Amino acid sequence: MSTEAVGGNESGRADDPDDSDAVRAESGLGESGRAASADLDSTEADGSSPRRRTTLFVLLGACLLLTGFAIGVIARIPLQDKGDAAPNAVDVGFCQDMSVHHAQAVQMAALELSGGSDPEIKRFAYDILTTQQNQAGRMQGWLQLWQRPSVDPDGYMGWMSAHGGMHDSMGSMPSMSMSAQPTGAVQSMPGMATATEMNRLRQLTGPEQDTLFLQLMLRHHQGGITMVDYASTHADTDAVRTLATSMNATQQGEIQLMTQLLTARNAPPLPMT
Template structure:
């Protein structure tokens, strides 16, 4: 089993690199391009991923209080800290670009998925847990909570990777594209780790 502590270290390099050029983003990108438009992929990704990340943070804090398992608690802490920091960057860029944090368009419009992104029961974007699933997680303890968390977070990461890959393909601000690629790499690794953790608990990811 691989230790989960490496995840925070791997993402720290991405966070430091992004923070080092935050001020350049105030004027667009370090290359001198202008700040993106409100309906751009850059703005859409920043808004939607901030919402997506917020649920991952909430989910991770829920399971932290529902289990005593050190491995799961460490993973949850790593995910919560990483995604909270990244969420702050995304919202900070919107401020620097003087763009609204809320759009009248449906989520995922920037990816051409506005008509199909919003699901039922509070699941706003691909991979997001429903309100019912979040409530259920808060009622479980021990192994049952661990398994549901790992299953929900695996799905959450798959949806996040899809969105981040969309930004890599469509975004124009270099630093944001690099952050998105860092999300893809880190979350793919975490999915593999969570598959191992589920197997230890005689469970698998949901279809």
């Protein structure tokens, strides 16, 4: 993996420097992540079955989700005492929608880890799984503290409708025409894989799965950037703005890496959905 991509992921795990408890918790997670990465290499070497590997990754993901949830709670308690700004619709909506967006990325990464063949891509998938599952847990922890539902029942991205946010952000997305841009809550976020695409990713193995994983994840990242950009400037809480900013840096670097990997395989990117 390129140095740029590794640096981006470290920034993706960064949190508010004032939240010393959260930083210490994340340091411990980093040690666990390195140990688990070593386990990943040994699992590949001993020829464990894909089903067993998938089960291990699911268990790892659940642990990271709980860890992120705890970090979110710990990080917010001192900020509440300091009179941090109350969450607005952007804070809440971003945490709700990005948790769902991350969940699919984690699922795709787990499939690549269980059936892919390229060690570099599998390590990249592992990095996505651990980072985004932890971030999802953190966002769900904040929603619990704010006493808000984990998912908006009205749909996705309605929180970006104010000030023309959704219209302005989506206008620059690949293959997204101005006439196709939504103006309120939508039923599917841009870049999300369809059920058919996810089933195909499950069925493929080896180099074919490596390529489809990169194509789906590249489009997934490109679709998520519009939400990250908007939240980094319109959220009221420092914690959400900081997390969105770090996500932006991480995913921009990962977009460059995936584009390079697809070019090396003579595989085109997928059009935006």
